[in-house]
Amino acid sequence: MHLEHFNQYRHLTDFDLTYIKEKRIFFDPPDTEVGSWVGHDLLKWQKGPSNIIDLGSGSGATAASFVRQGAAMSIGVDISQDSLAWSRTQYEGSEYKNKIKFISYDFLQSSPKDLESCLTKKEFPKIITSNPPYVPMELEDEQQFISVYGGGDGLRYFYPTLDHALYFKADMGITLGSYSSLKTVFSLLESSGYKVISMTLCVLPFSQPTLDHFSRIQTLIERGEALIWKGESNDAGYIIVGIASVYTGSKNKGQTESLFRILEKACHSRTSALEELSGKSVAGFEDGVLRVLELPRPGKRRHW
Numbered sequence: 001m002h003l004e005h006f007n008q009y010r011h012l013t014d015f016d017l018t019y020i021k022e023k024r025i026f027f028d029p030p031d032t033e034v035g036s037w038v039g040h041d042l043l044k045w046q047k048g049p050s051n052i053i054d055l056g057s058g059s060g061a062t063a064a065s066f067v068r069q070g071a072a073m074s075i076g077v078d079i080s081q082d083s084l085a086w087s088r089t090q091y092e093g094s095e096y097k098n099k100i101k102f103i104s105y106d107f108l109q110s111s112p113k114d115l116e117s118c119l120t121k122k123e124f125p126k127i128i129t130s131n132p133p134y135v136p137m138e139l140e141d142e143q144q145f146i147s148v149y150g151g152g153d154g155l156r157y158f159y160p161t162l163d164h165a166l167y168f169k170a171d172m173g174i175t176l177g178s179y180s181s182l183k184t185v186f187s188l189l190e191s192s193g194y195k196v197i198s199m200t201l202c203v204l205p206f207s208q209p210t211l212d213h214f215s216r217i218q219t220l221i222e223r224g225e226a227l228i229w230k231g232e233s234n235d236a237g238y239i240i241v242g243i244a245s246v247y248t249g250s251k252n253k254g255q256t257e258s259l260f261r262i263l264e265k266a267c268h269s270r271t272s273a274l275e276e277l278s279g280k281s282v283a284g285f286e287d288g289v290l291r292v293l294e295l296p297r298p299g300k301r302r303h304w
């Protein structure tokens with residue numbers, strides 16, 4: 001197992017790190033940077049420049065980072081018209097010309113066939129990524145917190161991401177929280193023929209919507225499905241988990257237990273350096289990359 005540490009942004013630019021004032025555009029740079037690392041690992045895995053589709057592309061910063069990392073074509077899709085307008089203005093032009101585009105698409109309500117009909121054959125993806133809304137909450141109005149609400153198990157958007165990836169037989173990247181039901185995620189990836197090649201981890205404090213609706217996470221913790229991080233001096237939060245997986249078409253037995261064990265160790269660490277992971281190789285993930293990010297957090301977080 002190869003363990004890496006980074007304490008600076010490698011993928012987001014100074015421009016991406018400038019606080020976005022528009023109300024309905026997601027801004028939480030460490031989260032976005034984790035998703036960019038996931039795409040980085042999957043692009044590196046390909047034999048040549050490949051197309052990548054980012055489901056729930058938000059500000060477009062991740063999709064833009066994929067172009068800088070050598071994607072042949074990077075397509076972001078989002079349901080938010082404000083986000084689409086912003087990302088088109090910022091990134092469809094200049095250095096990204098003809099290599100990036102943003103499409104209005106609801107990946108929760110649509111089938112992969114609908115996405116296919118929005119693409120030319122030349123645009124079919126080799127990689128599908130998503131850093132979707134992933135906070136487990138109980139809400140009466142599901143239109144509230146549309147950028148973070150991940151359903152009762154935090155996986156409301158994971159399932160359609162997997163459906164889309166399987167439809168295109170694409171490699172798949174997903175970014176979730178340690179309090180989402182990750183055992184289910186690892187197990188579904190395993191049974192669907194996906195081998196995890198890397199995990200990128202970054203501790204983050206709970207956001208206000210999460211704290212205001214914590215009872216669901218509490219239930220998942222009691223059931224052994226959710227993990228949170230409790231550091232020294234009353235620090236508490238969760239770990240953003242970026243998972244890069246490649247389609248092998250066959251079961252990767254034992255993967256689920258190994259990966260969950262890694263997250264348990266990470267969550268038992270006293271500091272955000274996740275020191276419990278150092279010097280320990282985990283059986284079943286010997287050839288995988290484990291990356292820990294400790295990043296500055298510029299500006300206020302914007303969730304909506």
Ligand SMILES: C[S@@+](CC[C@H](N)C(=O)[O-])C[C@H]1O[C@@H](n2cnc3c(N)ncnc32)[C@H](O)[C@@H]1O
Binds near residue numbers: 026062106132146
């Ligand atoms: C957590 S934000 C992440 C944004 C971006 N991926 C990033 O990492 O910065 C989730 C994004 O998913 C979008 N979204 C929510 N529901 C969606 C849906 N049904 N279809 C497409 N996008 C959706 C939101 O508008 C938001 O931009």
